[in-house]
Amino acid sequence: MNVAIKEIPDVITETKLALSNGLGDSVPLCVEIFLKTVDGDTMTLETWSIGLLAESAFDPFCSRHLVYTLYNRLGILLKSLVSVSRVIPAYRYSRQQSHDSFQIHHRIYAGEPQVHTLGKEYKELQIGQVSMPIGTIQVTVCYRTSMTLTSQQDPIMLKSDHFRK
Incomplete structure (x- = not known):
């Protein structure tokens, strides 16, 4: 499988920073x-999230058949990831973004997924x-399954006698 994806320098930098900040020990x-x-x-x-559940024993001498099998399974995992990414919300919203309404951003970090930011209703899928x-x-x-955006800002305080002299 050949994948040609244009790399974005900012994403590479953020990923390397996250990886250097403690990836390992199943984080x-x-x-x-x-x-x-x-x-x-x-x-x-x-x-x-992508994680590695470490095995207790490591065999550095993989057979050629095992390498081929891993290559195929990782290819299927990548195809599954791309397929799922097209049916959940962010892809759909990324196609509708504009400077006048909203923009899609990302944040890369090492650690447990922070699902509390997804609201009360969210779904979890194990891709593979x-x-x-x-x-x-x-x-x-x-x-997120509920796409209602609530403002995090405090309400504007108005003085009722502001225009009186």
């Missing part, structure tokens, strides 16, 4: 996709997992 790498309105309000749409000699790679996504 997942997370990507949070959020919407930001022109008023500055934000709403988290999705949180993707692939067992390897070093452990099992797991990819999951949690996404």
Whole structure:
């Protein structure tokens, strides 16, 4: 499988920073996709996580058959990831974004997924997992099901006698 994706330098930098800040010991790498309105309000749409559940024993001598099998399974996992990303909210909103209404942003971090930002109603999907000699790679996504945006700003305080002399 050949994948040609134009790399974005900012994403590479953020990913390397997140990886250097403690990835390991089964700490997942997370990507949070959020919407930001022109008023500055934000709403988290999705949180993707990829983690490695470490195995106790590592066999550095993988057979050629095992490498081929892993390559195929990782390819299927990648295809599944792309397919699922097209049917959950952020992709649909990314196609509708504009400078006049809202924009889609991301945040990359190492640690447990912060699902509390998705609101009370969210769903979690396990995209897949692939067992390897070093452990099992797991990819999951949690996404918002309620798309109601509530303002986080305090209400404007008006003085009732402002225009009186």
